[in-house]
Amino acid sequence: MAMRAPLPVRDGVGPTRLRVPRTGPWDTIADYVTGRFSHIDPEILLSRFDRGEVVAFDGGIVTRTTPLGAEDFIWYYREPPEEPDIPYEVVVRHHDEDLLVVDKPHFLPTTPGGGFLKNSALVRLRQEFDNPHLTPIHRLDRATAGLVMFSVRPASRGAYQSLFADRAVRKVYEAVTVVPAEGMPELPRVVRSHLTSTRGSLRAVVHEDREPNAETLVEAIRIGPSTAHLRLHPRTGRMHQLRAHLAGIGLGILGDRFYPDLLDEAPDDPERPLQLLARELRFVDPLSGAPREFTTGLTLREAARV
Template sequence: MSRPYQSAAMVTMERFLKLRAVKRNQGREHKIRVSEDGHRCSLDQLIQTLTGKKTALLLQDGAFFSGSTPLSLDASVSCGQEIVYRRRAWVEPAIPAEVQIIHCDDSLLVVEKPAGVPMTPSGDFYCNSLVHRLREALNEKDLSPIHRLDIETSGVLIFSRKRSERGTLQRQFQSGNIQKIYHALVFGHFDPRVKRLHGRFEKGQSRRIFSKWGAVSSGGKKCVTEVLSVQHGKVASLLHLKPLTGRTNQLRAQLSDAGHPIVGDKKYHCDEEVYLDWIEHRNIQRLIHKLLLPTQALHAWSVTIQHPVTQDRCQFTSAMDLPDRFPGAAGIFPQFQRLDP
């Protein structure tokens, strides 16, 4: 296995990078193109099909337009039509004041992504996404992530600093020429004899949660994950996982399908009412007795890639372990044993 990366060309930078959060943004515009092979429907039907959200709730914060014409809920939309949603300015959620730097050179920036901060604009986060804040802090408009982590997932996140090298790096993830290791705390006693999770998954298998991925017997996307180690606690198991494919929500969907959803994961909890309640009320205290933790216990512990310039095999390892994220919840975790990088 590759050793943690050290380079003579490392750029001098503070261990922690200050982030200047935006309290209130100036609004945002979303463009939606109606599918050419779809059929005529109402605006309300279109938005609920695409997002799973109630259109009436979106209208409380903004308005839909076709060109300069405002659209009502029952407005008819047709194939190929472009719809624009203009959301009024809003107060964004707070984000950490700084982010830890794991590595920086002329080509790469590797950071410790905090849980609860989206990589790119999402939901109520727009200006306060990690990409926006890092671009501003470094004054680098070409800074771009080469892989993705969910908003509640913490850990190693790699950015390309040069547009000319971005494609080379992203193709490594698409071709599987990378290695990622995650820590996940899951409900129940995970069978240590299980060494691999595999199956086919497809989005939209739940009638109640449109964005959720579920197992299918045919079609869908192949998902394969190696289980490197299992440690048992009283109510949960701590897993070290190596995904061999890189699908959206792969670990969350696979573990939920195996009967061991990730602790704190609202969308893939065995009771779908948990996620629906969260969407409606956004009150974690209503759900903590079912979730046990306020955010999903998933951590990207290490990522190994090929450097775009030196061609060295580089392993970047997190400075923290998953239990470090939840210092007040030691009783939920098994006795932690760190794997060697």
């Protein structure tokens, strides 16, 4: 069960939770925090303690003199970073008392992370609908466009989250890939591998010596001289699964800076978005028992050129 935050959502942004060690070379929790975030001016961090903006599980104020070991977790609000502008809109495809389904554009993260806080689909939508309870039921990579489903209210959230946990949601993606010099692999085909990832890792790791834990059905929509338009049916949901699976059979996605080769970091190029799109979501509604199907209104620009 998730730990309930003692601070409310503020301006669409939830508080950050930080685990604090019980022992160590720090006299106070504030000492640990200033050491942990040494890239930030310590007076800026200490001022948050002085303003009462750092709290414990019970909502009690953690001060700059609270000793180490007094709390296992603290909560605070991140300072909004200087964020690059992402001039693309989140478009609502469906909205009812339980679900909000939207089209997320390329380059916009689903949730806050890295250098993006308010420039995320979650924060934008919480502000637009004035609903601090909005929570993503699944996520898309920042570079991937297409359908994302959000829970509108806590009472029904678990039922929809269970759909994804139980692999009861049929997901369909599209991608535009390169055609290898040696020619296309035979399609349709099922790609299986064992993929793992660690927190903060940039790419998934493929383990050739382990039993597969990720599976994708790859079908051709149209194959041209140099590019191919593909339909993808992931039967699991591992990090970067589609990108890694296509790269593994020689079909690198156009605009992909992570697979097959990890390229140097560069600014987002609106002329070269990753050509990967979450197209469809299908499932049986756990509350009504009715079939549900959602389709994106977005397209891949390179698909028309195949």
